Amino acid sequence: MKPIIWWLRQDLRLADNPALSAAVDAGAPVVPLYIYDDAHMGAASKWWLHHSLKNLDVPVVTRAGDALEVLQDVIKETGAAGVYWNRVYEPGAIARDTNVKKTLKDAGIDAQSFKGNVLIEPMDIKQYKVFTPYYKAVLNIESAIGAPLKTPKATWHKAKSEDLSLLPTIKWDTAFYDHWTPGEHGAHERAQYFIHDLMRHYKTGRDVPSIDATSRLSAHLHFGEISTRNLWHMAAPHTGHEPFQRELAWREFSIQLLFHNPKLATIPIQEKFNDFPWVKDKKHLDAWQRGMTGFPIVDAGMRQLWQTGWMHNRVRMIVGSFLVKHLLQPWVDGEKWFWDTLVDADLANNAASWQWIAGCGADAAPYFRVFNPILQGEKFDPQGKYVRQFVPELAHVPDKYIHKPWESGLKLNYPAPVVDHAAGRQRALEAFAKMKNNKA
Ligand SMILES: Cc1cc2nc3c(=O)[nH]c(=O)nc-3n(C[C@H](O)[C@H](O)[C@H](O)COP(=O)(O)OP(=O)(O)OC[C@H]3O[C@@H](n4cnc5c(N)ncnc54)[C@H](O)[C@@H]3O)c2cc1C
Structure with a gap:
């Protein structure tokens, strides 16, 4: 029987995988194929993808290039009669998959997609x-x-694989190995x-x-x-x-x-935010990215992100609000940094969350609600355990000052705040008022 290609995408698993189960149910040997066609994937995601593919209990065939061209090549090489995959809902992927399905069907290939994600x-x-x-x-x-589907018993069909070179050439990912098992x-x-x-x-x-x-x-x-x-x-x-x-x-x-909203990653859902008076400042963006803003909870979050590829949700909200409100940096700059550094970088979640934080999303927190990084720290990290873990310079600061070390009177090897909280808040509210007036 001619094989069927199971085109893996955001479904790197055997259990509850409708596309794989359908291929096995058809009685065909299966070619498990992953095509790396995403030039924009972030560095942390690539690290995860490398290990995820390696750790799957299947000899995955990996190729890089345009998805349709690769599929056509593999069909030719293996004599496959079908290509099955689970649907994804990102705008670029929808356009690609629609074209793939039509072209393959026109060529007499059994192209089928499933709900699996x-x-x-x-x-x-x-x-x-x-x-x-x-x-x-x-x-x-x-x-x-x-109901979830069981892992099917597949017969695998081999094909030539390419090395995808997903791991970083400069080693920054060592600590990731302690935190994750992709x-x-x-x-x-x-x-x-x-x-x-x-x-x-x-x-x-x-x-x-x-x-x-x-x-x-x-x-x-x-x-x-x-x-x-x-x-x-x-x-x-x-x-x-x-x-x-x-x-x-x-x-x-x-x-x-x-x-x-296919442009969710770049265009505010609320149109009035198109003219928001952001103040692009590389020095501020840099301080934020490196965890050197002088606000301990913000810096702990940004360092957790850099060291582990992940950040706690509460802290994502605090650092996000700080960037777009206290520092008035465009939300897309924060979104881009997260995209490159998060192991869970996800087009939908990242874009929707940044729009929510910036106040321009569908169901967003109002822009005038500005998180106070000192109070947020005191509320959610009262003894500064989290801060002390990621900002070791503050390890010995008493609890009372852990979220405002500039008041401790101690000599610390830690930056002074890049903005004053009250002044930053006021500037954000003024920028918001300016945007509203422009629209009036
Ligand atoms: C600025 C910002 C950017 C974010 N970017 C991403 C991103 O790129 N990828 C991503 O997966 N999540 C993102 N989130 C949402 C959330 O922070 C993470 O999903 C969560 O912290 C992951 O940790 P967890 O698996 O322990 O979550 P849990 O609390 O255990 O939640 C379980 C699952 O639910 C989903 N989830 C949880 N919270 C949210 C949320 N607020 N919005 C959407 N889904 C959620 C996730 O898939 C998560 O794994 C972002 C949040 C913010 C504020």
């Missing part, structure tokens, strides 16, 4: 701009999520640990960055090493599942926002 596909639910009604609608059609096994291990040991405290612990209280599954989910559907069902019988499932739905909400 989401709970509910964006085209199967009405468009929502606000999360809460969206989530209610998801719960109303929960049965449409369906791949399907790593995803399931972490999911089991989270659900059985941590999830019951998720609701109360998820805002405290010094403790291991969240799932840390975001990169595993982005690369599809575990399906959202599987995770949804795995969590369901256990205490604490509701707030966790709600976050999985936030992920879906971002996906549907991107689906309906």
Whole structure:
């Protein structure tokens, strides 16, 4: 029987993989093919992808280049009769896949795509701009999520592989190895640990960055090493599942926002923000990227990101707000830095979250609400455990001053604040008023 190509994309797993299961059900040997065609993938994501592919229990055929051309080559080389894949919902990918499907079908190839990466596909639910009604609608059609599929017993068909050279040439990723186990096994291990040991405290612990209280599954989910559907069902019988499932739905909400707003990554949803008076300042952007702003919670977050490829959600909100409000830097500059440095960099989640932070998104926090980095630090990291971990220069500062070390009177090898909080806040509010007046 002629083989079928299983085109892996954001579904680097064998369990609950509808495209793979369909290929196996057809009785055909399977060519597991990954095509690296994303010139814009961030450095941290490439690191993850390298290990995820390597750790999959399948001899994945890897190739680089234009997806359609590679598929046509592999069809020729293997005599494959079909190409099956799970759908993704990013605008570039939709355009690519539509063209691939049509061209292959016209050539008599059995080209099929499946729902494999989401709970509910964006085209199967009405468009929502606000999360809460969206989530209610998801719960109303929960049965449409369906049951996860078992790992099928496939017969693999070999083909020539290319080295994708995804690892960095300059070594900056050493610490990543202590924090992450990319791949399907790593995803399931972490999911089991989270659900059985941590999830019951998720609701109360998820805002405290010094403790291991969240799932840390975001990169595993982005690369599809575990399906959202599987995770949804795995969590369901256990205490604490509701707030966790709600976050999985936030992920879906971002996906549907991107689906309906293809320019989400670059253009504000609220048009009035097109003329926002940002003040581009390389020195400020640099200080933020390097974790040298003089605000301990901001610097701890930015250093956590650089060292581990991940940052706690509460701190993502604080550093994001600080960049766009206190420093008046364009939100797309923050989005780009996250894109390159996060192991979980995700077009939909990153763009939707940055728009939310900047106040220009669909369901955004109002622009005039400016996070106070000192109070946020005192509230969510009262003894400065998180700060001390990532900003060792402040290890011996008393708790009382840990979030405002400039008041401690100590001689520290740590920068003075790049802006005064009150002045920064005032400048942000004035910029917002100016934008509103321009529109009036
Ligand atoms: C400025 C900013 C940028 C962000 N960029 C990304 C990104 O590129 N990729 C990404 O996956 N998440 C992003 N997030 C959302 C969120 O911070 C991460 O998903 C979360 O911190 C990942 O940690 P976790 O897996 O432990 O999350 P958990 O709290 O365990 O949540 C479980 C899963 O739900 C999803 N999720 C959680 N919070 C959100 C949220 N606010 N929006 C959408 N989905 C969510 C994630 O898939 C996550 O893995 C961003 C948030 C902010 C404020």
